Amino acid sequence: MNSTSVITPAAAPLAVESDLQIAGDILSVQHLLQPAREHPATVAEFAGLARSIAANRAEWEHLVEYDATTRWYHRLRTGPGYEVWLLSWVPGQGSGRHDHGASSGVLTVLDGELTEHGPRGALTLGAGAQRVFAPGYAHEVVNDTLEGAVSLHVYFPGLTEMPMHSCSPARREHVPA
Numbered sequence: 001m002n003s004t005s006v007i008t009p010a011a012a013p014l015a016v017e018s019d020l021q022i023a024g025d026i027l028s029v030q031h032l033l034q035p036a037r038e039h040p041a042t043v044a045e046f047a048g049l050a051r052s053i054a055a056n057r058a059e060w061e062h063l064v065e066y067d068a069t070t071r072w073y074h075r076l077r078t079g080p081g082y083e084v085w086l087l088s089w090v091p092g093q094g095s096g097r098h099d100h101g102a103s104s105g106v107l108t109v110l111d112g113e114l115t116e117h118g119p120r121g122a123l124t125l126g127a128g129a130q131r132v133f134a135p136g137y138a139h140e141v142v143n144d145t146l147e148g149a150v151s152l153h154v155y156f157p158g159l160t161e162m163p164m165h166s167c168s169p170a171r172r173e174h175v176p177a
Helices: 019-023 043-055 057-063 169-173
Strands: 072-079 082-089 104-111 113-118 121-126 130-133 140-142 149-156
Touching: 043 057, 043 082, 043 104, 043 130, 043 149, 057 072, 104 113, 104 121, 113 149
Parallel strands: none
Antiparallel strands: 072 082, 082 149, 104 130, 104 149, 113 121, 113 140
16 A cells, blocks of 8 residues: 555445534534624524624614513614514513514524523523524514513514414413323
8 A cells, every 4th residue: 555545444435514514503613603794695694793783782782672561672774685673571571472484583682581482492592692593483582581681683584474373382381281
């Protein structure tokens, strides 16, 4: 055998896996997350846009209001094919179980803590946490804490519908058998 030969086992086929296949979640692989461009076009770029807005508290902090009677929201920015919303949550407020129609999205918690009830159960999201979802993904977001919370939502394309679903996962967990 010369020095340029490579030995590969004949019985083991070579599998080529992407970083995403190995990691499973693009948000958990920091080197795949892209910095925000002026006009994002990929999921990673929309996540980057949300992170850059989150880091610039001066852009959004003075706009936040808390409303005990209804969820407060403010459209913070629009761009070609997307929009960015700022939401506040008083203790106990929730979104109800819903999806986002044809829109994909990125949810980023800016302050406080929110609980997402989705197909895989409940997930607690602290400040800085991000969730990415595809069109038709149904979930409910709730502030289960005793403190206010603030979140940022990027929808692409812009949100045109938010169909509500009849039963929330949070309520389903408490239904007696």
